[in-house]
Every structure is written in structure tokens, then in C-alpha cells.
Amino acid sequence: xxxxxxxxxxxxxxxxxxxxxxxxxxxxxxxxxxxxxxxxxxxxxxxxxxxxxxxxxxxxxxxxxxxxxxxxxxxxxxxxxxxxxxxxxxxxxxxxxxxxxxxxxxxxxxxxxxxxxxxxxxxxxxxxxxxxxxxxxxxxxxxxxxxxxxxxxxxxxxxxxxxxxxxxxxxxxxx
Numbered sequence: 001x002x003x004x005x006x007x008x009x010x011x012x013x014x015x016x017x018x019x020x021x022x023x024x025x026x027x028x029x030x031x032x033x034x035x036x037x038x039x040x041x042x043x044x045x046x047x048x049x050x051x052x053x054x055x056x057x058x059x060x061x062x063x064x065x066x067x068x069x070x071x072x073x074x075x076x077x078x079x080x081x082x083x084x085x086x087x088x089x090x091x092x093x094x095x096x097x098x099x100x101x102x103x104x105x106x107x108x109x110x111x112x113x114x115x116x117x118x119x120x121x122x123x124x125x126x127x128x129x130x131x132x133x134x135x136x137x138x139x140x141x142x143x144x145x146x147x148x149x150x151x152x153x154x155x156x157x158x159x160x161x162x163x164x165x166x167x168x169x170x171x172x173x174x175x
Contacts, residue, residue: 003104005111008064008074010053015071016064017045023073023094031131033156059088059119063112065095065104072099075108077116080125088116088169090126105138113172124169127152130160139164143171 008016021040028037053062060078064071073095080089090112095105113124128135130149140146144164152161166172 003065003067003072003099003102005063005065005107008049008053008062008076010050012064012071013050013053014042014046016049016062016074017042019071019074019094019096020045020049020092022096026097027094027132027135028129031129032154032159036155059116059121061112061115063108063115065099065108067099072096073104073108075112077112077126079121082125084123086120086122088113088119088121088124090124093126106142109142110172110174113166113169114175117169117173117175121169124166124172125163127161127163130162136162136164 021042024032024040025037049062052060056062057078060076062074062076065073073093075090075093077088077090077092080087081091082089090109093105093108093112095108113121116124126139126144128139130136136146144166147163147165149160149162152159
């Protein structure tokens with residue numbers, strides 16, 4: 001089945017929220033508290049998405065992936081939270097489980113890396129839960145260099161995250 005990737009806008013907020021919550025429930029069961037996952041709300045997340053898409057920060061981007069019937073994934077980010085000069089950060093990248101294995105995640109990552117490179121980023125990073133082995137394998141397959149796990153506050157308490165870096169963003173963009 002074919003898909004398209006496009007810049008998300010405020011009208012996509014509810015669909016982005018649905019993908020976000022569904023992906024979290026599919027991905028993080030057993031990694032995050034069930035009570036937290038159960039409380040996630042499409043209306044609450046849709047409001048957050050809409051607000052962010054109506055007034056994005058400088059060099060922030062959200063790309064959505066859709067098949068013929070619905071949104072099936074998205075990626076978002078902007079300048080890195082660590083404020084390293086020239087570094088962009090993918091803060092979220094999710095693809096519905098039913099749509100995985102078709103290259104959509106790779107295409108979202110490559111596409112958002114191109115947006116960041118066009119905005120002047122020379123490197124890229126993202127973080128993933130330490131125990132999310134499928135995601136870690138995905139990023140390692142795409143050339144991400146893992147750093148040591150670190151403790152982070154997260155839903156339901158402390159989580160452990162691993163950052164992946166691409167020191168040269170062109171390794172993702174093909175540029």
C-alpha cells in the first residue's frame with residue numbers, strides 16, 4: 001500500500017493524537033505503567049498538537065505519514081534540547097504497528113532530517129527508552145551511534161533512555 005509524507009498542520013491534530021496514543025499503547029506496554037497508558041486522552045493530546053502546530057518554534061517541524069485511509073505515523077522535532085550548535089533533535093517518531101515494516105519510519109526519519117539540514121543542522125540526535133529493543137535496533141540499523149543509558153524522569157517515575165546521534169546529518173539525508 002502506498003503512503004505519502006507531508007508537513008502536518010493544525011487540522012491534523014486529532015489524527016496525530018490518535019497515532020501518538022495508539023503507538024504508545026502498542027510500544028510501551030510493559031515498559032511504562034499501564035495506568036499511565038490507559039489515562040492518555042486523544043482530546044488532551046490533540047489540543048497540545050494543535051497549539052504546537054499553530055505556533056511552532058523556530059526550526060521545529062512535524063511531518064505526517066498517511067496511507068489512502070488515515071494517518072499512520074509522524075515525526076517531530078527541532079533544535080536539540082541540549083542546545084549543541086548545529087544539532088537537531090527528533091523528539092518523536094511513531095508508526096502504527098500495522099504499518100511498520102514498510103519503510104515508513106525510515107522515510108519519516110530521512111524526511112525530517114532533510115528539513116533540519118535545510119534549516120542549517122549538521123547533526124541529528126534522538127532518545128529512546130533503553131528497553132525498547134526494536135526501536136534501538138531500528139536506529140542502529142540506520143547508523144545511529146548509541147550513547148550510554150541515562151536516568152530520566154518519565155511517566156510513572158524514572159525511566160532509562162539511550163540517545164542516538166548521527167554526527168553528520170548527511171548520512172541520513174543522502175546529501
